[in-house]
Amino acid sequence: MKQLHRQSSLSKQHRPHHRTRSLASYLVREHRLLFVLLGFLLASSFFLVYPSLAPHPSSLSSSAYAATTSSAAIVTRNPRVFSTTANNVATARRLPVGVRKKPLRVVVTGGAGFVGSHLVDKLLARGDSVIVVDNFFTGRKENLAHHLTNPRFELIRHDVVEPILLEVDQIYHLACPASPVHYKFNPIKTIKTNVMGTLNMLGLAKRVGARFLLTSTSEVYGDPLEHPQKESYWGHVNPIGVRSCYDEGKRTAETLTMDYHRGAGVEVKLLLLDRGVSLTTVYLAGNLSSSYVAQI
Numbered sequence: 001m002k003q004l005h006r007q008s009s010l011s012k013q014h015r016p017h018h019r020t021r022s023l024a025s026y027l028v029r030e031h032r033l034l035f036v037l038l039g040f041l042l043a044s045s046f047f048l049v050y051p052s053l054a055p056h057p058s059s060l061s062s063s064a065y066a067a068t069t070s071s072a073a074i075v076t077r078n079p080r081v082f083s084t085t086a087n088n089v090a091t092a093r094r095l096p097v098g099v100r101k102k103p104l105r106v107v108v109t110g111g112a113g114f115v116g117s118h119l120v121d122k123l124l125a126r127g128d129s130v131i132v133v134d135n136f137f138t139g140r141k142e143n144l145a146h147h148l149t150n151p152r153f154e155l156i157r158h159d160v161v162e163p164i165l166l167e168v169d170q171i172y173h174l175a176c177p178a179s180p181v182h183y184k185f186n187p188i189k190t191i192k193t194n195v196m197g198t199l200n201m202l203g204l205a206k207r208v209g210a211r212f213l214l215t216s217t218s219e220v221y222g223d224p225l226e227h228p229q230k231e232s233y234w235g236h237v238n239p240i241g242v243r244s245c246y247d248e249g250k251r252t253a254e255t256l257t258m259d260y261h262r263g264a265g266v267e268v269k270l271l272l273l274d275r276g277v278s279l280t281t282v283y284l285a286g287n288l289s290s291s292y293v294a295q296i
């Protein structure tokens with residue numbers, strides 16, 4: 001009985017070893033191991049190579065990114081912010097083969113305006129769902145008329161100085177009177193739009209975890225003493241002039257944006273539109289809209 005027991009325990013001790021040996025001989029037979037290794041190699045190299053075959057714009061390095069934007073006559077600021085977010089996104093967006101990118105829900109404030117309506121065209125064309133929030137101060141419904149029957153498009157008449165709650169992934173905050181005649185028309189309203197409107201949209205970004213882009217302006221440099229203005233240049237500004245509602249409003253909007261980034265972890269982008277260059281020319285060159293969409 002003892003012997004039997006010892007025998008059975010012995011055979012138990014030997015079984016795993018025997019199993020390993022038979023597995024090994026199975027793999028070695030007919031070059032099976034080689035095929036298994038080849039399979040692993042093929043699969044992993046495909047996963048590694050695939051993202052580089054079709055790079056997402058957001059995975060651009062900060063320098064490549066700056067190059068794209070400057071060629072489109074847009075001035076970008078704070079490369080540090082870009083590189084932080086771009087790196088995170090590049091890692092997060094690496095999708096396995098066959099898995100399609102989820103369409104994004106995007107809100108564009110000031111989307112009925114000149115820049116905004118072109119941006120909406122691009123966003124819809126890339127497959128996103130777009131909500132435009134605009135009070136039609138200078139924007140026109142006709143700019144968006146061709147999208148009104150699109151189920152992925154919504155238009156809301158709303159003033160950004162009032163809070164709004166929307167479930168979105170990205171916020172492009174453009175709402176602001178942009179030309180001197182419009183922003184000087186009611187300067188108090190202009191600065192209110194820049195400060196309260198930006199606060200409301202940043203608050204929304206924080207609440208729903210959306211990424212945020214602010215369109216700023218080269219006017220934040222005031223009457224610059226340096227040409228062209230570099231990232232390190234802070235401007236030569238007038239806080240009390242008749243244009244200050246716009247210039248200082250946008251400066252404050254930039255400050256708020258960076259404070260929400262540092263203090264609340266909101267992923268942000270600042271985009272300076274250079275009004276010295278004809279935006280129409282840039283549009284016609286086909287540059288602005290594509291790099292613009294690439295911002296977030």
Ligand SMILES: O=c1ccn([C@@H]2O[C@H](COP(=O)(O)OP(=O)(O)O[C@H]3OC[C@@H](O)[C@H](O)[C@H]3O)[C@@H](O)[C@H]2O)c(=O)[nH]1
Pocket residue numbers: 109110111112113114115116133134135136137138139140159160173174175176177178179193215216217273
């Ligand atoms: O209080 C306001 C003011 C303006 N708006 C909207 O904001 C949009 C502004 O578009 P405009 O065509 O006047 O101007 P642009 O498209 O050239 O401005 C763009 O470039 C310059 C940036 O400073 C602006 O923030 C950006 O919108 C309009 O649709 C206007 O109705 C609001 O929704 N709320």
